[in-house]
Amino acid sequence: LHALSQETLWMLAVRDTRDKVAFAALFDHFAPRLKGFIMRSGTGSGQAEEIVQDVMLTVWRKSAMFDPQRAQVSGWIYQIARNRQIDVIRKENRPVPEELHADQATEPDAQQMLGLEQEACKLKTAIGRLKPDQREMIEKAYLGELTHQEIKSQTGLPLGTIKSRIRLGLEKLRHELKDMRSDG
Amino acid sequence: MAEITHHIPDHVLAAYATGSLSEPYALVVATHLSMCLECRANYEAHQMLGGAVLEMASTEALSGDLKTGVMAMLDTPVVPQPAHSRSGIYPGPVMAALKGRPPRWKSLGLGVRQCILTGNSEGSVRLLYIPPGQAVPDHGHNGLELTLVLQGSFVDETGRFDVGDAEVADQDLEHTPVAEAGPPCICLAATDAPLRFNAFVPRLLQPIFRI
Ligand SMILES: [Zn+2]
Ligand SMILES: [Zn+2]
Numbered sequence: 001l002h003a004l005s006q007e008t009l010w011m012l013a014v015r016d017t018r019d020k021v022a023f024a025a026l027f028d029h030f031a032p033r034l035k036g037f038i039m040r041s042g043t044g045s046g047q048a049e050e051i052v053q054d055v056m057l058t059v060w061r062k063s064a065m066f067d068p069q070r071a072q073v074s075g076w077i078y079q080i081a082r083n084r085q086i087d088v089i090r091k092e093n094r095p096v097p098e099e100l101h102a103d104q105a106t107e108p109d110a111q112q113m114l115g116l117e118q119e120a121c122k123l124k125t126a127i128g129r130l131k132p133d134q135r136e137m138i139e140k141a142y143l144g145e146l147t148h149q150e151i152k153s154q155t156g157l158p159l160g161t162i163k164s165r166i167r168l169g170l171e172k173l174r175h176e177l178k179d180m181r182s183d184g
Numbered sequence: 185m186a187e188i189t190h191h192i193p194d195h196v197l198a199a200y201a202t203g204s205l206s207e208p209y210a211l212v213v214a215t216h217l218s219m220c221l222e223c224r225a226n227y228e229a230h231q232m233l234g235g236a237v238l239e240m241a242s243t244e245a246l247s248g249d250l251k252t253g254v255m256a257m258l259d260t261p262v263v264p265q266p267a268h269s270r271s272g273i274y275p276g277p278v279m280a281a282l283k284g285r286p287p288r289w290k291s292l293g294l295g296v297r298q299c300i301l302t303g304n305s306e307g308s309v310r311l312l313y314i315p316p317g318q319a320v321p322d323h324g325h326n327g328l329e330l331t332l333v334l335q336g337s338f339v340d341e342t343g344r345f346d347v348g349d350a351e352v353a354d355q356d357l358e359h360t361p362v363a364e365a366g367p368p369c370i371c372l373a374a375t376d377a378p379l380r381f382n383a384f385v386p387r388l389l390q391p392i393f394r395i
Binding site: 030036052094147 | 247
């Protein structure tokens, strides 16, 4: 009944078989959205395209880091784009968390991947149902247009069940996080 | 080892995920996310929401040669930027801020030491080294202060903070963190106070020295 989204399948083909046709499809889907997204926060067309280029090349080069048990392609690309935008515009090297590598020995859990896809669908529906001003506030926040004080005064970001679903995906990496904390 | 009990509040995590947190705080959050499963899950949930906003973004037409250019670059060999990995008690983001070298401590007196990682007029982030039984030097905050324990533990008026725990203090909190018995307490601390900290600490320590 439920299947992985087209974007996820393209991304897995890029990650697992270095499939350039799949990458071209990802480019066609995400690059125009990325450019629109980046320009909305005031970046000019030329610089926005430079950022889009860097982001899409990072998607190709770092595809091994994509883990469909924890992330949607759009969310993974969102974070790459925000990091790149900040590095370029604020001219600082944004501190990023340690990368978590999936355990090679564990089989990918199809149930977990599908569960995350379902949560993503529910999330989009929930955003679609918001009142226009609430929805605009979420857009502003994730475009980086709100300060942390402004975010603090916003309540009810619809993240409830997604957190527990992602946590399940992370549980599979839990031993690694434990190592990270205890080897001191 | 005890479980982490003091986490990054959700609005600070959201600000980090959306890129609206300044660099000193971002370093503390990135470091906690390298140690804490719970906050990592919440952070990745924010990424997912960001992804949904990206999916809904209106598209902009691309220059004709952008895609051709990117496709042509796929096979260009790249020298990967060296990622700073964890070293001892210091997670990757701290090692990146230290540029891969061990901290260069500066004494603040009474065995307390600091190592400033970055600082400008908007804020600063430093490593603090507090011997057991010693108090963190007096340090009023004008705004948000984020402190993360990397080794040992401290207690203050609000509770006990162990490895991985993050304390969030604002201007209303008057507190005196004291390192507990055991190994020296090493913390990563970000404030919006400029580097004044450095200068006024010795003066505040004077009464203790009875100079
Ligand atoms: Zn946490
Ligand atoms: Zn404080």
